[in-house]
Amino acid sequence: MRMRFFATLLVALPFAAVAQGSGELWEITMSMPGMPAGMMPAQRVCQGDDPERAAQAQKGKDKKDCKVTDRKQSGNRTIISMSCSDGSTMVIDQQFNAARTEFKSTMSLKSKKDGDMTMTQTGRKIGACDAVATRKERDAHMDKINKDMAAMQAAGAAEQKKFADRQIKECADAAAKMDWRGFGTYGQCYNNKADANCKTQIDSLNKMSPEIGKSCNARVAEYCKRYQTQEGFLKAKADENAAQMCGVTTASVKAAQCPKAAQTESLAFLGRYCLAEAKPIAQQNCVGRDYTSKMGGKYNDFCTAYLAQASLEKPPASAADQVKQGVSKGMDKLKGLFGR
Amino acid sequence: MVRLALVLAAWLAGGAAHAVDDPYPWIAGAYLVKRDGVVLWAGQPDARLAPASLAKMMTALIAIERGKLDEPVTLGRGVLQATGTRIGLKPGERLSAGDLLTATVVRSANDACRGLAEHLGPSRNAFIVKMNERAAALGMANSHFADPCGHDRPDQYTSAADLVRLAEEVMKHREYMRLARLERVSLKTLDGGRTFALRNTNALLGRYDGAIGLKTGHTEGAGNCLVALAERDGVRVLAVLLNAPNRWWNAVGLLDRAFAAAR
Numbered sequence: 001m002r003m004r005f006f007a008t009l010l011v012a013l014p015f016a017a018v019a020q021g022s023g024e025l026w027e028i029t030m031s032m033p034g035m036p037a038g039m040m041p042a043q044r045v046c047q048g049d050d051p052e053r054a055a056q057a058q059k060g061k062d063k064k065d066c067k068v069t070d071r072k073q074s075g076n077r078t079i080i081s082m083s084c085s086d087g088s089t090m091v092i093d094q095q096f097n098a099a100r101t102e103f104k105s106t107m108s109l110k111s112k113k114d115g116d117m118t119m120t121q122t123g124r125k126i127g128a129c130d131a132v133a134t135r136k137e138r139d140a141h142m143d144k145i146n147k148d149m150a151a152m153q154a155a156g157a158a159e160q161k162k163f164a165d166r167q168i169k170e171c172a173d174a175a176a177k178m179d180w181r182g183f184g185t186y187g188q189c190y191n192n193k194a195d196a197n198c199k200t201q202i203d204s205l206n207k208m209s210p211e212i213g214k215s216c217n218a219r220v221a222e223y224c225k226r227y228q229t230q231e232g233f234l235k236a237k238a239d240e241n242a243a244q245m246c247g248v249t250t251a252s253v254k255a256a257q258c259p260k261a262a263q264t265e266s267l268a269f270l271g272r273y274c275l276a277e278a279k280p281i282a283q284q285n286c287v288g289r290d291y292t293s294k295m296g297g298k299y300n301d302f303c304t305a306y307l308a309q310a311s312l313e314k315p316p317a318s319a320a321d322q323v324k325q326g327v328s329k330g331m332d333k334l335k336g337l338f339g340r
Numbered sequence: 341m342v343r344l345a346l347v348l349a350a351w352l353a354g355g356a357a358h359a360v361d362d363p364y365p366w367i368a369g370a371y372l373v374k375r376d377g378v379v380l381w382a383g384q385p386d387a388r389l390a391p392a393s394l395a396k397m398m399t400a401l402i403a404i405e406r407g408k409l410d411e412p413v414t415l416g417r418g419v420l421q422a423t424g425t426r427i428g429l430k431p432g433e434r435l436s437a438g439d440l441l442t443a444t445v446v447r448s449a450n451d452a453c454r455g456l457a458e459h460l461g462p463s464r465n466a467f468i469v470k471m472n473e474r475a476a477a478l479g480m481a482n483s484h485f486a487d488p489c490g491h492d493r494p495d496q497y498t499s500a501a502d503l504v505r506l507a508e509e510v511m512k513h514r515e516y517m518r519l520a521r522l523e524r525v526s527l528k529t530l531d532g533g534r535t536f537a538l539r540n541t542n543a544l545l546g547r548y549d550g551a552i553g554l555k556t557g558h559t560e561g562a563g564n565c566l567v568a569l570a571e572r573d574g575v576r577v578l579a580v581l582l583n584a585p586n587r588w589w590n591a592v593g594l595l596d597r598a599f600a601a602a603r
Contacts (some may be wrong), residue, residue, distance in 0.1 A: 179573070181573070237596070237599065237600050238600045239599075239600045240600055240601055240602035241602055241603055244602060250600075272596075291543055291547070291588035291589055291592070292543045292588065304592070307589050308589045308590075308592035308593040308596065309593050309596075310589075311367065311586045311589035311590050311592075311593050312363075312364050312367060312590065312593040312594065312597070314366055315366055
């Protein structure tokens with residue numbers, strides 16, 4: 001921003017200061033404290049009479065936000081003080097040599113927004129030029145730069161919008177599919193907003209687009225509400241990570257939903273997550289079922305889920321002992337065969 | 341005193357790092373469940389137990405690593421001595437080594453397995469030496485093979501942890517993974533005279549969402565055994581069960597819980 005501002009001055013100042021004679025070609029070098037040498041190469045500027053440019057400059061003067069508050073001229077030295085609408089002030093001190101073939105100018109800007117800056121320009125006249133042709137060329141060049149910059153800004157904004165739209169869609173999909181992983185940072189940080197990493201990540205996303213946070217947080221809230229229903233819990237496959245994201249436990253959801261599922265005989269939920277409540281139904285409908293046997297009917301899914309989950313439960317003492325005894329006998333047999 | 345405390349703390353920390361939950365000690369003689377390479381639960385993972393047909397994973401690994409699966413194999417009389425699951429191969433029949441491998445992995449066919457081992461050995465005993473050499477190279481410290489196809493033998497044993505090593509090794513091979521997930525396959529003798537329609541012995545395939553394989557096993561001495569692999573949304577769960585009377589139900593329950601467990 002600063003560079004652009006000074007670059008404008010670089011073009012405008014000698015003209016404003018000289019504003020006489022036609023077609024003088026000046027080479028101007030600019031430097032700023034802290035700026036490496038060569039960062040701003042010398043520029044050639046054609047100064048001179050150009051009615052159209054003069055009209056533009058006058059128009060600019062009428063519109064500009066900065067006003068000349070003081071102007072002192074003494075011989076070849078001119079000191080101009082300016083005050084701008086944003087509260088900043090600027091002093092331009094410009095001095096030509098006697099032959100008006102060289103000048104040195106110092107610009108000091110004091111701005112609350114951008115801080116204080118000083119820029120030095122030196123210029124030397126190096127020949128004659130066609131002011132009108134040069135202006136046209138420069139205007140065309142500036143037009144191109146402005147268009148390119150506008151296009152770049154538009155492309156950047158479009159990319160940001162695309163990114164935001166994609167994030168918002170991913171969150172919407174995650175909620176619809178009950179897949180907590182799709183929430184990314186918003187899922188990880190939903191119950192962890194005070195965490196420093198979360199804060200940094202969320203802040204940077206919000207800077208890009210506050211809409212992402214607004215939409216994704218709403219989707220996570222929607223997900224968590226649904227997770228605590230039978231339908232949502234089933235769809236999320238009782239994922240422990242989702243429970244953690246929502247600040248609940250799978251046990252608490254089961255404890256809340258199993259009695260309701262038993263009342264309504266919600267077989268899908270009962271078979272998977274409510275072994276105690278499901279047991280009477282299983283005893284009536286699942287006995288003798290084999291994993292590989294052809295099954296069908298209302299209780300098929302229920303029995304498959306129930307028998308798989310029940311198979312991991314600790315069996316009555318006698319049955320458990322039988323398995324262990326069988327294993328132990330096998331081990332003894334092997335040990336005996338090895339002679340140890 | 342401080343030094344002793346530090347040593348003790350380091351020892352406790354080391355112990356904690358290696359502690360693995362055993363929430364289901366009653367389901368099997370030994371079991372181990374891994375999700376995306378991390379052990380979730382294990383019971384008696386280093387206990388030496390009979391492998392049954394899970395030993396065929398080693399036979400398959402050696403065959404795949406050797407390559408030349410297009411090679412024709414003329415079956416010897418050994419195929420008639422194979423017991424248990426067979427596809428009915430006859431001495432003198434010719435099949436490709438790859439088709440014998442397919443029948444070994446998909447159908448757990450002992451006649452195909454024996455024919456393959458005798459081809460690769462080039463004798464059964466020579467092949468067993470290769471199996472044990474490969475097991476040692478994989479660091480399967482609690483394993484010893486005495487039969488290429490997993491028939492009960494007095495000096496044949498493995499452990500759940502070793503089978504995980506072996507499973508992870510075969511999983512590196514596309515060919516094994518392709519075969520392990522085939523629900524059905526049809527093979528022909530090289531002369532086209534006989535066709536074998538095979539159905540995979542792994543009951544999880546086609547029934548359990550995301551099931552990929554890997555190998556089943558059963559003998560009187562080993563009981564029901566299973567190496568189950570399933571993948572959902574890019575998450576892989578591997579479960580090894582040795583001597584598990586309810587292996588299918590157990591596998592489904594373990595896989596479900598492993599997919600849902602906290603990361």
